[in-house]
Amino acid sequence: MQKEQWSPFIADTYGTPEALAKKLDLGIEMLFYLEEDTFHKKEVQYVVAALRGVVGVLRG
Structure with a gap:
């Protein structure tokens, strides 16, 4: 994943x-x-949301 996609x-x-x-x-x-x-x-909910967001980006 490129930085441009994460930004x-x-x-x-x-x-x-x-x-x-x-x-x-x-x-x-x-x-x-x-x-x-x-x-x-x-x-805990904020952390779960952050992890889900990262997973979503990684899965595209």
Whole structure:
């Protein structure tokens, strides 16, 4: 996947690559520490949305 294909998705959905990277980093952290009351439900939903968006772009 070329950068040109990622750029519109990132800009439209997250604003900057850094904002997407932060969501994905949070998702990685959640995989290690996900227990009841560790993260707010909304935080988990944002990470799921980010991962689904990346999957959608990868699948084209």
